[in-house]
Amino acid sequence: MKIKNFILILLTAFFCVMCNSPKKDKEQIISSEKVSKTDNDKHPVLTPADSLKMVNHSIEVKGDVENTLNLTVDSLKKMKVATLDDFKVVCQSGEVKKDNKVCKGVLLKDILEKAKIKQNGHKDRNFYIVARASDDYKATFSWSEIFNNPTGENTYILFEENGKPVKNGEMIAICKNDIKTGPRHVYWLKSIEVYKVK
Ligand SMILES: Nc1nc2c(c(=O)[nH]1)N[C@H]1C(S)=C(S)[C@@H](COP(=O)(O)O)O[C@H]1N2
Ligand SMILES: [Mo]
Secondary structure, eight states: OHHHHHHHHHHHHHHHHHHHHHHHHHHHHHHHHTSOOOGGGSOOOOOHHHHHHTOOSSEEEEESBSSOEEEOHHHHHTSOOEEEEEEEEEOTTSOEEEEEEEEEEEEHHHHHHHHOBOOSSTTOOOEEEEEEETTOOEEEEEHHHHHSSGGGGSEEEEEEETTEEOSSSSOEEEETTSSSSSTTOBOSEEEEEEEEOO
16 A cells, blocks of 8 residues: 555655656747847857957947046056946847956046046036947947946946956947846947937
């Protein structure tokens, strides 16, 4: 009798496992299908010469700022440099594109404080900040995210990855606390633009 019960329990457990696993796979497929693929999603393959043309030796901080800045890796090194551990670049699709052990950079907040956003009184806070690359890839931040939210302590302009200068240009904008870090990882960085919401 006891052996029969034992076999019955084993069989039930086996069928439960069998029924549950394909369900999980289906859920995963559905969630990755939510991101529709268009031609715009494809990365053009550039020749080494063409990708060199995308490199900027300085980034321009401009727009609604009192001081327009031209920042090089050397000028970033003179600012307050932070070290980031274990920074992963994850695409919107979920694919891990980079897995850095250690990176060095400067807070975007410190750069914007140096440039001084032109604010007209303390209620004038509706600004957006665009990090733009040479290929016109861009990421957008808001004044509130940078100056009144923990995101401000997690948004950097990087110049070093794993002890070496960054690849794909000299500086990269990143936001460490984004869920998927790929979208606001801007390489070939060319400018940081501050605009007031009209
Ligand atoms: N300048 C620039 N930055 C970019 C992109 C781009 O096309 N151009 N692609 C983004 C995307 S979609 C991802 S997932 C990450 C990593 O992209 P990679 O696979 O080209 O390294 O960088 C982001 N930064
Ligand atoms: Mo991506």
